[in-house]
Amino acid sequence: MSLFSDNIRYLRSQKRISQESVAAALKITRGRYVKYEDGTTEPPYDILQRISHYHHLSIDLLLSVDVRKVSVENLLKLDDNRILLPIMMDKQGNNLIEIVPLKAKAGYIRGFGDPTFIQDLPQIALPFLGAGKHRAFPIEGDSMPPHDDTAFIVGKYVENLSDVRKGKTYIFVLPDDIVYKRLGEKKTKSLLVKSDNTYYDPYDIKLSDILEIWEFACSLNTKEATAALKSETLEDIVKELRNDMRLVKKKLN
Known part of the structure; x- marks a missing residue:
């Protein structure tokens, strides 16, 4: 059997x-x-x-x-019978959004196609997002300011590669990582993606390596805004100094 x-x-x-x-x-x-x-x-x-x-x-x-x-009735059927995603509803009929905690990031790469794994993730409802399948992913590092390690990006599932647009930001689920980047260019066999922090160089993602794409819908930040110091926040100044030091080290190397 x-x-x-x-x-x-x-x-x-x-x-x-x-x-x-x-x-x-x-x-x-x-x-x-x-x-x-x-x-x-x-x-x-x-x-x-x-x-x-x-x-x-x-x-x-x-x-x-x-x-x-698995409750087959609670699965979202997409075009061409390519994939099915679990979709949960609250008592008011709003789509529930699964949150991928940072500690579950690696597990998500292995279990994103398993409805039982997805259904065990914590869930919230954001009715203002409207139609579509949404999911929240954690952000790491400082490559996409103002988002940092305390933020979650809520993405809308992209069904077709033709729907991705240059200049927009996306969550890319890859075999070894989950990254949040801005699309720079669509190529025949890859996507050129870049960070909003210019310290980081653009790079290509092979189309064959992409497991899922989620378009930015909104962000959730658990960190309170810092007080402004003149025209910049203290955090902005520290980040700018950090980037300047990295650029100096990069040139020296």
Whole structure:
């Protein structure tokens, strides 16, 4: 048995339909379909695609998530059946926003496609954000002022790469990191991203490395604003001095 075979057997039983009916819909014989449910044979890609479309669930979810433990009704279906995201509602019908704590950042990279992991994250509601799937991510470092280590960026899920725009800021979920950057240029096989802090050099992110993209929707800052000192805050002055020292060291090296 496999997780996939358990899933398709469970989904069929929930719909209370026969193996013959599913096989007919997939345009294969019942004998061939039975082997997929028994786990004795793995379906080729074309049949896997048909099964995915038949149940309106992504291939990734069918292969890696135990659907018996997830409320399928609470999953957000996206175009082309590419992926499904868990979407939770409060009593007023507002979409709940999952918050990825800093300590869960590494875990998110491994578990972003697992509805059970996502549903365990803390949640808030921000009704003013409107339609779309939103999620909050922690910020590290000083590369994107005024956001710092105390801030969270709430991003709106980007379904298609064609929707990203030069000059806008995005959360990029990568295999080894989650970064918040401004899009500088769209290339054939990569995106040039840059920091608003000019000390940091722009760099390319390969399209093949991007797991998720979330467009900036708003920021949540847990730090109180500092009092102004003339035209600048003390914090701004310290950051400027720090950047000047880094530039001097960079030139010396």
